[in-house]
Amino acid sequence: MRKVEPENPLEKIAREFKDLYEEFDIALQENEFDKAVRTGIDIMESLLEAVDKYVLPYIASPRVREIAMNIIGHHEKALAYAKGTLEAAQEIPPLYSQTAKEKAANMLSTGISTLFGFILGALIVLSGTDPLLDVDEEIERAAGTSNEVPRFI
Numbered sequence: 791m792r793k794v795e796p797e798n799p800l801e802k803i804a805r806e807f808k809d810l811y812e813e814f815d816i817a818l819q820e821n822e823f824d825k826a827v828r829t830g831i832d833i834m835e836s837l838l839e840a841v842d843k844y845v846l847p848y849i850a851s852p853r854v855r856e857i858a859m860n861i862i863g864h865h866e867k868a869l870a871y872a873k874g875t876l877e878a879a880q881e882i883p884p885l886y887s888q889t890a891k892e893k894a895a896n897m898l899s900t901g902i903s904t905l906f907g908f909i910l911g912a913l914i915v916l917s918g919t920d921p922l923l924d925v926d927e928e929i930e931r932a933a934g935t936s937n938e939v940p941r942f943i
Contacts, residue, residue: 823891830898834869845912868901
């Protein structure tokens, strides 16, 4: 029986995000704002869930946790706005609802990008991994061959 390795949270988030974001981007390009807002809401909910599961539990510093919670709160408000826009759009004339949905879709686009960046940055910091250089491996290699402090450019 083959042992299945647990999926790296960073890879899982990126894979799920990529698929939904392509759908979101196409809807925006085609001015299908209703679909864009619905997909954007799904993306934001997924990203906020990822923050709750993979980021917040691992922040040890109360001050850093407070800062992270403020950032998350901003995105939760944006999500609530988008949901409210969809609900309100059902009750107003199409000309106005289309404009409101377009505004919500654009706001979601910005929020999605910044929240995704926040998550990736947090996971990189929390894991101690640099995406461009395996710092631990470089330190071990340098420490094994010299007494000098390794330098990274």
